[in-house]
Amino acid sequence: MKLSLLRAARAALVIPVMLLMGTAAQAEKIRIALAETPSDELAAFFVALDRAKANGLDYEWTAFSDEELAIQAVLSGQMDIGFGTPYAAMQRSKAPLRIVFQLSKLKFFPVTSKAYDKLEDLNGEPILLHSRGGGTDSIANVIEARMGMEFGERSYVPGSSNRVAALLGGRADATIIDLSNKNKLMRSDAGENFNVLEMFDVEASDEALFANFNWIQENEEAVNIFVEALVSTYRDMHEDPTIIRRETNPDGPIGQLPGEILAELDGFYSDAVEAGLYDPDGGGRKAAQADMEWYAAAGQLVGDPAELDIEDFWYLAPLDKAKN
Structure with a gap:
């Protein structure tokens, strides 16, 4: 869902990559499903994996082309740990899925041509989003609910960088993109042609x-090692x-x-920390x-958020242990 401008050529198919690591923390490797x-946005995650490896974690990872495939891989037992926010699947499925760590927050930004100055101006207007039922779709749903408005036709183009290309090419006038691509666009020579609309803060x-x-x-031992490495x-x-x-491991x-991406890591993570993209304590309660409030408002959770039990969706023991 989140791609930089230099990653537009991402493969559309599942890309399996196996890393055989050190001494096993358990009898078998844990299998990680990336989305x-x-x-660049996964650099911190791989640093944490290297720290976990040093403490005995044995793992392998597979990169799937989108979040839904990663979720299905965990549901089917093909993978052990996955990336995503599978709240709808948690309620629908009999499989007891639980979140153990918040990797990133929903820090996305409505970016438009100069024809629009505020969110209300998009009432009835077409908008370009990542995928049906995905994070930008949920953001659009919540914007409609909070602002008392309704977008026009929704079109879907995966990858923030691809949606930026649509803006630059005049094929779209409004979209929602990630922090990295928003900053790159607005700092570019073309930035003066676009507006970043004011958006309410999101902790989900x-x-x-x-x-x-x-x-x-x-x-439990492997999960604790993993979560402790992420928190640190x-x-x-x-x-x-x-x-x-x-x-960052130069051989990883x-x-x-590409060198252009590596050269921007300091800037990307400085911007991300300043913008609050990552919670230093892994989210927790x-x-x-x-999440209960956001995904209920977005239509991906059924029920009153105040009455939903977070322990039906999160398992907090590893995170509590890591923070102590």
Whole structure:
């Protein structure tokens, strides 16, 4: 869902990549389902994986072409841990899925041509989004509910960079894009041709790490190592965003990205920390409650958010242990 301007050529098919690591924390490797190919926005995650490896975690990862495929891979048992916010699947499925860590917040930005100055101006106007039922679709739903308005025709183009290209090419006048692409567009020579519309603050999860609760209990040691590595990485990143570039393995999947992307890691993570994209404590109860409210308003959870039990969706023990 989140791609930089330099990643428009992402493969559309599943890309399996196996990393065989060190001494196993459990009898078998944990299998991780990514919802996109390795990118600058996954650099912090891979730094955390390297820290977990140093503490004995054995894992392999597979990059799926979108979040829904990653969710289905965990539901089917093909993968153990996945990327996504599978709240609708949690309510529909008999599989006891639980979130253990908030990887990023829904920090997306409505960007338009100069024809629009505020969100209300988009009432009845067409908008370009990532995917039906995805994060930008839920943002559009909540904007409509909060602003008492309704967008016109919704069209879907995966990848923020591709939607930026549509803006630049005059094929769209309004879209919702991620922090990285918003900053790159507005800092470019073409930035003066576009407006970033004022948006209400969102604490809800865009990407989270989730797994089957039964699997979590059977692999408690590995999950604890993983979550502890994520917490330490996110906290260090908030102290000094340049640590992500400095700890990125040059021989790993992020280190193999084009030099132009690697050169921007410090700027990307500095911007992301300043914008509040990442919670240094992994979200926890605050994120879980924000998710209840957001995804209920977005139509992906059924029921009164005040009456939904966050422990039906989150398993907080590993995060509580890591923060102590």
